[in-house]
Amino acid sequence: xxxxxxxxxxxxxxxxxxxxxxxxxxxxxxxxxxxxxxxxxxxxxxxxxxxxxxxxxxxxxxxxxxxxxxxxxxxxxxxxxxxxxxxxxxxxxxxxxxxxxxxxxxxxxxxxxxxxxxxxxxxxxxxxxxxxxxxxxxxxxxxxxxxxxxxxxxxxxxxxxxxx
Amino acid sequence: xxxxxxxxxxxxxxxxxxxxxxxxxxxxxxxxxxxxxxxxxxxxxxxxxxxxxxxxxxxxxxxxxxxxxxxxxxxxxxxxxxxxxxxxxxxxxxxxxxxxxxxxxxxxxxxxxxxxxxxxxxxxxxxxxxxxxxxxxxxxxxxxxxxxxxxxxxxxxxxxxxxxxxxxxxxxxxxxxxxxxxxxxxxxxxxxxxxxxxxxxxxxxxxxxxxxxxxxxxxxxxxxxxxxxxxxxxxxxxxxxxxxxxxxxxxxxxxxxxxxxxxxxxxxxxxxxxxxxxxxxxxxxxxxxxxxxxxxxxxxxxxxxxxxxxxxxxxxxxxxxxxxxxxxxxxxxxxxxxxxxxxxxxxxxxxxxxxxxxxxxxxxxxxxxxxxxxxxxxxxxx
Numbered sequence: 215x216x217x218x219x220x221x222x223x224x225x226x227x228x229x230x231x232x233x234x235x236x237x238x239x240x241x242x243x244x245x246x247x248x249x250x251x252x253x254x255x256x257x258x259x260x261x262x263x264x265x266x267x268x269x270x271x272x273x274x275x276x277x278x279x280x281x282x283x284x285x286x287x288x289x290x291x292x293x294x295x296x297x298x299x300x301x302x303x304x305x306x307x308x309x310x311x312x313x314x315x316x317x318x319x320x321x322x323x324x325x326x327x328x329x330x331x332x333x334x335x336x337x338x339x340x341x342x343x344x345x346x347x348x349x350x351x352x353x354x355x356x357x358x359x360x361x362x363x364x365x366x367x368x369x370x371x372x373x374x375x376x377x378x
Numbered sequence: 379x380x381x382x383x384x385x386x387x388x389x390x391x392x393x394x395x396x397x398x399x400x401x402x403x404x405x406x407x408x409x410x411x412x413x414x415x416x417x418x419x420x421x422x423x424x425x426x427x428x429x430x431x432x433x434x435x436x437x438x439x440x441x442x443x444x445x446x447x448x449x450x451x452x453x454x455x456x457x458x459x460x461x462x463x464x465x466x467x468x469x470x471x472x473x474x475x476x477x478x479x480x481x482x483x484x485x486x487x488x489x490x491x492x493x494x495x496x497x498x499x500x501x502x503x504x505x506x507x508x509x510x511x512x513x514x515x516x517x518x519x520x521x522x523x524x525x526x527x528x529x530x531x532x533x534x535x536x537x538x539x540x541x542x543x544x545x546x547x548x549x550x551x552x553x554x555x556x557x558x559x560x561x562x563x564x565x566x567x568x569x570x571x572x573x574x575x576x577x578x579x580x581x582x583x584x585x586x587x588x589x590x591x592x593x594x595x596x597x598x599x600x601x602x603x604x605x606x607x608x609x610x611x612x613x614x615x616x617x618x619x620x621x622x623x624x625x626x627x628x629x630x631x632x633x634x635x636x637x638x639x640x641x642x643x644x645x646x647x648x649x650x651x652x653x654x655x656x657x658x659x660x661x662x663x664x665x666x667x668x669x670x671x672x673x674x675x676x677x678x679x680x681x682x683x684x685x686x687x688x689x690x691x692x693x694x695x696x697x698x699x700x701x702x703x704x705x706x707x708x709x710x711x712x713x714x715x716x717x718x719x720x721x722x723x724x725x726x727x728x729x730x731x732x733x734x735x736x737x738x739x740x741x742x743x744x745x746x747x748x749x750x751x752x753x754x755x756x757x758x759x760x
Contacts, residue, residue, distance in 0.1 A: 247558050
């Protein structure tokens, strides 16, 4: 019945009103809304990308730190090792030196002792000879008194001398 | 052809199946109503005998049809309504008066004289009045088929549908300019209030309708798709409101769906690239099939928007007819005890109609995007 009736008025009005609505909404609603949504999506993407980058940087930094720590530790160990070697070296050297020095001193002391000994022997020999001369003098004096007694004395003195 | 993405998701298949089901259902109902209407038309002659017999089909068709005033309550002479402007382009120029001057008459019994011309209102259509009334007191010549033979002026009146059209457009403009203001005020921040209610819908149209069908050039067509979706959806819902300012069957009016489909047709045709036209005039078939294929393809250009027009019109009209028919059961059985059953069914159907309102808006938008997508598709292989 009336359902399919064409109505020129409604066609004209709906064309005008719908197109008007379309242009108004396009200009004042859809354009800003879509632009705002797009911009927000971009900013969210940007933020996420930045967070990702920051995380990567963090990971890299941590890795670098670990590497640095390891390097440092290795260096420290190296230094300690070198120091220990140096110390051992120094101690050894000192020992060596002390040893040679001591040996030298002992050698010197030995030589000195030998010299003193020689000097003492020479002194002794001198004294013995002096003594022998004194004895001989005394013997000669007593011999002048008694012949037999002189003989005995000489003999006993000689015995003593030979002991030395 | 790239219809596949419509059928890709289960949800879409479901909704399409549901819509098709409702379409058939509604066509059956309207066919039935048509049959009833014819019967009652033949019985119209015997009206004098059973004068107060309740005529369900006239009642329903009267309620879903466009009118020149916003009826509020009451019947016949005692009815109360908001008069709307009648704008006529007659043989001697423009004539404007308020529909209240017909005094709620839609039988052609009241003559309005303006600018030296006389008009009558017969079933909400304006005719030039006959010089004298016939035996029923009607100022019109009625032919053998019970049709009014009088001439009609061009009618550009602000009818109920035109009023609703303007009203809903103003509301939509206010709402979405407000939403846009929200984006400007809180740029870069999360949406708030009504803005956050609308944003998922806008994103849904962009991500599920525009981008899959239109590809990289979707941004050009977004404003049209969004406008058409919200316009149809809002008017479907407004049509479900039984009292002022709802109650008009705007999206169930074939003139409006014709305009919407025509705009889609114009956009599709204007944006068609060389692949689109070569597909129509040089289809990939043997040359001797051309006399068959080219006309088929050309018909195809027009059937697509016509299908859009009929689908929206039939679905929304069917919903209104169904609700009204269920309410009419009370008067058919002449019993108050039918009322609870009727009301229960009306509530149930109304809930389905809320769903259908959204689905039909979605389908119109999807198919518009699909048709534009086919027209702007870059590669020509099939």
